[in-house]
Amino acid sequence: MMKLLLALWLSSFSLTFAQTSIGISEADLTPEMQVPLGGYGSAARRNWPFQFFKTRPFLRLFKSAQGSLDPIRAKVMTLYKNNQRIVWISLDVVGAPAEIHTALSSKLAPLGVKSEHLFISATHTHSGPGALSRNHFWQVFAMDRFQNDFYQFFIDKIVSAVKEAIDSETSARLFSHRFKADGLTHSRRAGGNDIDREVTTLLARSDDGRWLGGIVNFAIHGVCLGDDNLYFSSDVPGSIERSVEDYLEKQNPFFSSKKPTILLINGAEGDVSPDHYGKEGMERIGKDFISKLNESWSSTEEINPEIKVRSTEIKLGTPKVILRKCLEKNWIPKWFGLRIKRYINSTTTLSQIQLGQMLFVTWPGEPTSALGLELKNHIYQNGYNRAVVMGLTNDHLAYFTTPEEFLAGGYETCVNFFGADGGNNILQKHKDIINQ
Numbered sequence: 001m002m003k004l005l006l007a008l009w010l011s012s013f014s015l016t017f018a019q020t021s022i023g024i025s026e027a028d029l030t031p032e033m034q035v036p037l038g039g040y041g042s043a044a045r046r047n048w049p050f051q052f053f054k055t056r057p058f059l060r061l062f063k064s065a066q067g068s069l070d071p072i073r074a075k076v077m078t079l080y081k082n083n084q085r086i087v088w089i090s091l092d093v094v095g096a097p098a099e100i101h102t103a104l105s106s107k108l109a110p111l112g113v114k115s116e117h118l119f120i121s122a123t124h125t126h127s128g129p130g131a132l133s134r135n136h137f138w139q140v141f142a143m144d145r146f147q148n149d150f151y152q153f154f155i156d157k158i159v160s161a162v163k164e165a166i167d168s169e170t171s172a173r174l175f176s177h178r179f180k181a182d183g184l185t186h187s188r189r190a191g192g193n194d195i196d197r198e199v200t201t202l203l204a205r206s207d208d209g210r211w212l213g214g215i216v217n218f219a220i221h222g223v224c225l226g227d228d229n230l231y232f233s234s235d236v237p238g239s240i241e242r243s244v245e246d247y248l249e250k251q252n253p254f255f256s257s258k259k260p261t262i263l264l265i266n267g268a269e270g271d272v273s274p275d276h277y278g279k280e281g282m283e284r285i286g287k288d289f290i291s292k293l294n295e296s297w298s299s300t301e302e303i304n305p306e307i308k309v310r311s312t313e314i315k316l317g318t319p320k321v322i323l324r325k326c327l328e329k330n331w332i333p334k335w336f337g338l339r340i341k342r343y344i345n346s347t348t349t350l351s352q353i354q355l356g357q358m359l360f361v362t363w364p365g366e367p368t369s370a371l372g373l374e375l376k377n378h379i380y381q382n383g384y385n386r387a388v389v390m391g392l393t394n395d396h397l398a399y400f401t402t403p404e405e406f407l408a409g410g411y412e413t414c415v416n417f418f419g420a421d422g423g424n425n426i427l428q429k430h431k432d433i434i435n436q
């Protein structure tokens with residue numbers, strides 16, 4: 001009876017929107033070979049002493065994973081309309097640097113996927129695979145040595161998932177709703193409490209009434225499993241995805257055979273940690289998340305999927321590690337830092353995807369809540385009714401803070417390579433694009 005009522009309710013929406021095709025797929029990226037975990041650089045994950053000699057093919061700094069708690073996945077959603085195709089990819093990794101976007105852009109070009117229409121986001125699990133970065137800086141601090149065999153396996157699996165999504169594209173309509181997920185997260189900065197608890201969805205429903213899946217945007221650090229965990233896991237982002245997939249599957253007609261797929265696109269999570277920890281904690285958050293979603297389900301409304309994409313390049317200056325912030329020693333001059341331009345991009349690309357009155361904006365790293373909230377407020381003030389900050393998307397340049405947060409110090413300022421003004425520079429560039 002519930003499914004019949006839901007189908008009747010959804011059928012009452014306007015059918016005036018032009019045909020839209022949606023494709024959704026996923027691929028299991030769980031390593032089939034010996035690979036370290038990527039995400040924590042702490043002692044609990046490291047080999048002691050370090051393996052300086054070639055006693056192993058790549059496991060020199062970090063311990064190997066001991067197995068898997070749940071699958072590491074690539075999730076893909078494609079949106080095709082009026083000869084334009086948007087591709088969203090969500091990966092269960094700690095970061096999605098520009099090198100992955102470049103590699104996938106090249107591989108997907110023969111399929112007609114334009115680089116500027118490709119959006120690759122990391123869920124930011126700290127229990128995903130390492131050994132994926134050629135960047136020596138990230139290898140030392142979180143990822144271990146690059147392993148080409150695993151990297152090629154990883155890229156090829158994602159390409160196959162995108163092909164599957166495109167091949168499976170079917171006529172569908174898009175729906176969205178917003179709600180507050182209070183009680184699931186907290187600010188990890190001392191005295192901080194103004195974090196972004198808003199959830200925004202973009203869900204696809206086929207013409208025969210099946211929920212195909214879609215996107216959930218929520219800011220949360222993937223750290224329910226601590227640094228002593230040596231098992232692959234999508235952590236709390238994966239728990240949220242699975243919970244929403246189960247929820248949508250229960251809404252589907254009896255003839256639906258394929259389970260929906262959800263892509264968690266992380267938000268401005270630079271200072272946002274989960275309220276519960278451990279495996280039980282991450283599953284609890286997934287269940288509590290669904291209760292919040294269910295309370296707001298009746299507010300779901302159809303989205304006009306008219307596509308407009310805008311991109312611009314931004315120069316952020318010379319990236320530096322500010323030793324005064326990392327060591328917390330005030331006698332160190334404010335200007336003194338270690339230049340890391342060789343390892344961290346000083347130029348990056350910002351993009352915006354407009355779907356009717358819904359606006360997606362990319363951020364190439366981990367912005368704090370203050371930056372994300374200000375950007376969302378500007379979007380809403382300009383007449384949009386949905387705002388999605390896509391953190392950790394198309395590049396990973398570490399943390400971005402406000403000038404006030406940078407002055408106050410803390411962990412995020414140590415790993416903020418572009419100083420007090422880096423976050424505001426990205427914020428202002430996005431505002432400029434919106435104001436055009």
